[in-house]
Amino acid sequence: MDETTSKLAFDTDWQYDPAPESTDHIRIDEQYELFIGGEFVAPKEGRYFDSINPANEQVLARVAAAGKDDVARAVKAARKAYQTSWSTLKPAERGKYIYRIARVLQERAREFAVIETLDGGKPIRESRDIDIPLAAAHFFYYAGWADKLEYAFPGKQVAALGVAGQIIPWNFPLLMAAWKIAPALACGNTVVLKPAETTPLTALKLAEVIRDAGLPPGVVNIVTGAGDTGAALVDHPDIDKIAFTGSTAVGRSIQKSLAGTSTKYTLELGGKAANIIFADAAIDEAVEGIVNGIFFNQGHVCCAGSRLLVQESVADEVIRKLKDRMESLIVGDPMDKNTDIGAINSPAQLAKIEDYLRIGQAEGGEMYQSSATLPTTGYWCRPTLFTGVSQSNRVVQEEIFGPVLAIQTFRTLEEGLDKANNTPYGLSGGVWTDKGAKIFKMTRAIRAGVIWANTFNKFDPASPFGGYKESGMGREGGLHGLDAYLELS
Numbered sequence: 001m002d003e004t005t006s007k008l009a010f011d012t013d014w015q016y017d018p019a020p021e022s023t024d025h026i027r028i029d030e031q032y033e034l035f036i037g038g039e040f041v042a043p044k045e046g047r048y049f050d051s052i053n054p055a056n057e058q059v060l061a062r063v064a065a066a067g068k069d070d071v072a073r074a075v076k077a078a079r080k081a082y083q084t085s086w087s088t089l090k091p092a093e094r095g096k097y098i099y100r101i102a103r104v105l106q107e108r109a110r111e112f113a114v115i116e117t118l119d120g121g122k123p124i125r126e127s128r129d130i131d132i133p134l135a136a137a138h139f140f141y142y143a144g145w146a147d148k149l150e151y152a153f154p155g156k157q158v159a160a161l162g163v164a165g166q167i168i169p170w171n172f173p174l175l176m177a178a179w180k181i182a183p184a185l186a187c188g189n190t191v192v193l194k195p196a197e198t199t200p201l202t203a204l205k206l207a208e209v210i211r212d213a214g215l216p217p218g219v220v221n222i223v224t225g226a227g228d229t230g231a232a233l234v235d236h237p238d239i240d241k242i243a244f245t246g247s248t249a250v251g252r253s254i255q256k257s258l259a260g261t262s263t264k265y266t267l268e269l270g271g272k273a274a275n276i277i278f279a280d281a282a283i284d285e286a287v288e289g290i291v292n293g294i295f296f297n298q299g300h301v302c303c304a305g306s307r308l309l310v311q312e313s314v315a316d317e318v319i320r321k322l323k324d325r326m327e328s329l330i331v332g333d334p335m336d337k338n339t340d341i342g343a344i345n346s347p348a349q350l351a352k353i354e355d356y357l358r359i360g361q362a363e364g365g366e367m368y369q370s371s372a373t374l375p376t377t378g379y380w381c382r383p384t385l386f387t388g389v390s391q392s393n394r395v396v397q398e399e400i401f402g403p404v405l406a407i408q409t410f411r412t413l414e415e416g417l418d419k420a421n422n423t424p425y426g427l428s429g430g431v432w433t434d435k436g437a438k439i440f441k442m443t444r445a446i447r448a449g450v451i452w453a454n455t456f457n458k459f460d461p462a463s464p465f466g467g468y469k470e471s472g473m474g475r476e477g478g479l480h481g482l483d484a485y486l487e488l489s
């Protein structure tokens with residue numbers, strides 16, 4: 001497309017007709033309790049909090065806030081289940097339960113997708129096509145390993161760790177629960193999971209699935225609440241392993257709390273990934289990859305391609321095409337099947353993003369946003385890019401976790417590489433080029449756990465995921481994900 005035709009394509013007035021997904025087939029209760037020992041129980045201190053729909057600010061449900069005593073009760077139930085049922089069960093039987101969870105998730109996929117979108121604000125297209133199918137795929141994948149652990153680690157003795165405490169964020173609520181629960185169960189551990197306070201509903205639905213699948217009581221316990229509930233889980237003395245995904249700040253505080261104890265831990269923290277576009281790349285595909293890398297899920301993605309490094313000779317073309325494409329992105333009702341960019345997850349996250357928009361401009365960056373009209377209630381941010389920023393700028397160095405892209409240029413491969421590695425993070429990266437040799441050179445030298453070549457944000461249960469530097473420690477997914485829940489000797 002040259003400049004004239006691309007302008008014509010997006011200057012027309014036509015719009016898609018609304019295509020809202022139906023909510024008729026779903027049930028959300030007014031109030032949810034804690035899932036402990038196989039049943040739903042009220043929190044001891046009687047505290048509850050609201051989970052809202054960030055697209056319209058309406059309350060979806062009241063949810064129990066677990067205090068220290070509730071967390072202790074959940075850990076006790078998990079310990080009992082570990083000792084009396086789960087660790088003594090034949091591995092093939094454990095596998096059958098995990099398969100059952102996977103199959104029920106598939107059967108009820110539409111219901112889960114709708115609730116995920118209502119509670120968290122992400123477009124229904126993403127929860128339907130990505131979050132829920134991938135969550136089921138993780139249960140299927142790890143179900144298969146349950147009775148084959150000794151083949152996964154030939155020559156080693158494998159043993160479960162015991163009780164795992166798992167704390168997850170709000171950007172992929174059900175998928176993160178699956179990432180954490182599936183490998184833990186396959187390896188013979190029992191679990192206490194704490195969902196994020198803005199998106200607890202699909203984890204509570206998963207609790208129903210787990211109960212209905214007939215898992216022995218206490219094998220999976222779900223305690224909802226905010227940071228204090230998470231901290232109570234970390235501080236509990238009878239936990240053998242903590243798995244955390246979230247902010248680097250909380251990851252650090254967890255590391256401090258656990259220093260000097262025998263509790264094992266894995267941490268999946270933030271990122272500031274670079275998408276690196278060479279002049280010889282297929283430019284139109286690269287532009288789609290950039291869009292997918294940063295605007296997917298409102299940029300609420302730890303491995304988001306939040307920096308664009310583009311080779312100087314094609315920078316003007318790439319930026320022009322990117323702006324055209326941004327103009328065509330539909331921002332709004334997450335329940336509409338045409339929506340590309342949904343609601344920002346919470347007012348706090350929106351305030352953080354807006355802060356960075358101010359910081360970026362104050363630092364001298366030039367900000368460009370699409371002209372999308374935003375709904376008047378709910379939390380929204382237009383797709384945004386910054387040009388004219390340099391390596392030391394905060395919008396280039398710090399994780400924004402919103403639909404905000406920082407663009408820099410480079411001339412040589414070495415310069416691109418230097419810039420890519422020059423942040424405190426190392427979770428992911430992307431390379432776009434026609435040359436295989438360049439891909440190998442770059443992927444070897446970029447200090448990041450996951451690197452995509454000529455694509456971005458692709459996930460598979462069989463591939464490990466995790467970061468270097470301040471992006472965390474340990475890996476999830478694949479065989480590495482089993483390793484994290486086993487004692488090998």
Ligand code: NAI
Binds near residue numbers: 171194196301
């Ligand atoms: P957060 O790290 O506070 O929340 C993640 C989870 O940790 C939630 O379940 C929360 O309740 C829990 N938590 C909070 N404080 C805790 C504590 N002291 N001990 C144990 N658990 C605790 O992240 P937040 O505030 O929601 O988001 C802030 C920033 O963190 C985002 O803007 C983003 O940059 C980053 N983030 C990164 C994520 C990732 O996937 N790597 C996910 C979510 C946020």
Ligand code: MG
Binds near residue numbers: 120
């Ligand atoms: Mg919510």
